[in-house]
Amino acid sequence: MSKLIQTLLFISAYSASAFAQPVNFAKVTDNVYAFVGEIDDRTKANLGLNANIGLVVTSAGAVVIDSGAGPLSAKAIADGVKKVTQQKIVAVINTGSQDHRWLGNDYFAKQGATIYALQKTVDTQKKMLNSILQRIKSTDPIFHDQTPFYAPKPFAGNEGKVTIGGMDFEIKYFNDAHFPGDAVVWLPEQQVLFSGDHVYLDRLLGVHPHTNAVKWLDAFNQMAQLPAKHVVPGHGAVADMKKAQAETGDYLAQVVDAVSKAVEDMAPMDDVTPSRDWSKFQHLKHYQGWHGRNVSNTYQRLEAAGM
Numbered sequence: 001m002s003k004l005i006q007t008l009l010f011i012s013a014y015s016a017s018a019f020a021q022p023v024n025f026a027k028v029t030d031n032v033y034a035f036v037g038e039i040d041d042r043t044k045a046n047l048g049l050n051a052n053i054g055l056v057v058t059s060a061g062a063v064v065i066d067s068g069a070g071p072l073s074a075k076a077i078a079d080g081v082k083k084v085t086q087q088k089i090v091a092v093i094n095t096g097s098q099d100h101r102w103l104g105n106d107y108f109a110k111q112g113a114t115i116y117a118l119q120k121t122v123d124t125q126k127k128m129l130n131s132i133l134q135r136i137k138s139t140d141p142i143f144h145d146q147t148p149f150y151a152p153k154p155f156a157g158n159e160g161k162v163t164i165g166g167m168d169f170e171i172k173y174f175n176d177a178h179f180p181g182d183a184v185v186w187l188p189e190q191q192v193l194f195s196g197d198h199v200y201l202d203r204l205l206g207v208h209p210h211t212n213a214v215k216w217l218d219a220f221n222q223m224a225q226l227p228a229k230h231v232v233p234g235h236g237a238v239a240d241m242k243k244a245q246a247e248t249g250d251y252l253a254q255v256v257d258a259v260s261k262a263v264e265d266m267a268p269m270d271d272v273t274p275s276r277d278w279s280k281f282q283h284l285k286h287y288q289g290w291h292g293r294n295v296s297n298t299y300q301r302l303e304a305a306g307m
């Protein structure tokens with residue numbers, strides 16, 4: 001890298017952190033906190049933190065759930081943690097593969113944290129690395145500095161357990177969700193669920209071409225069996241399972257049901273939306289921009305599967 005580019009990157013990173021929004025964690029329950037990111041797009045000002053991040057303080061150190069969209073957001077998260085606890089960040093757990101779930105891993109690993117994830121999640125992080133990097137880098141040059149770092153000893157299978165300072169963290173995979181290999185982090189004692197991108201609240205969820213809505217619905221339904229007192233969603237305000245059901249579970253179920261019926265009947269895609277009442281979901285942010293795409297991506301997938 002030339003000196004000039006290095007200097008420009010430095011200036012751009014410096015100015016970004018100078019006006020970036022700070023990360024403030026709010027208490028969920030004893031020793032458990034959440035940062036609720038904006039429910040809009042990634043921007044320079046939000047440092048790509050248009051998603052939620054979890055924090056659990058144990059007697060053996062702080063544990064961060066998801067690491068942000070690169071070193072700048074990771075540093076903002078670390079600064080936010082310092083406002084809550086003096087404890088060092090000893091561990092980071094990834095719930096998924098989207099940029100804001102794990103591109104900050106390298107920053108935390110360099111500070112001495114152990115990175116945990118399921119093998120299934122790491123597989124998608126690796127497989128989709130190019131598109132993940134392309135997406136975040138195209139947002140703004142401040143995101144160009146990226147060093148992907150994967151959990152060094154990922155858990156095989158559908159579950160991983162980590163105990164830190166006497167606190168249990170269960171990493172669970174139910175089925176593919178927003179991304180293949182998405183997982184949740186469950187605190188059995190506190191009954192707190194960090195749902196990652198299994199749950200979108202206050203804004204409409206997004207079914208991408210890589211998203212299988214049928215599997216996501218199955219994952220959601222299994223996840224909803226957990227006796228959670230608090231749900232820290234992937235996006236939107238901290239709530240309970242009832243709200244998660246209303247804004248994510250019910251919407252997914254209706255999309256899958258309406259699209260399956262249309263495909264079965266060989267009805268055109270345009271018939272899907274008028275076939276149901278969507279008024280329960282229309283208040284959700286980004287409904288206008290995303291609902292049509294969700295239906296069309298689901299329709300194309302189910303049609304290709306020859307349902």
Ligand SMILES: [Zn+2]
Nearest residue numbers: 051098197234
């Ligand atoms: Zn997300």
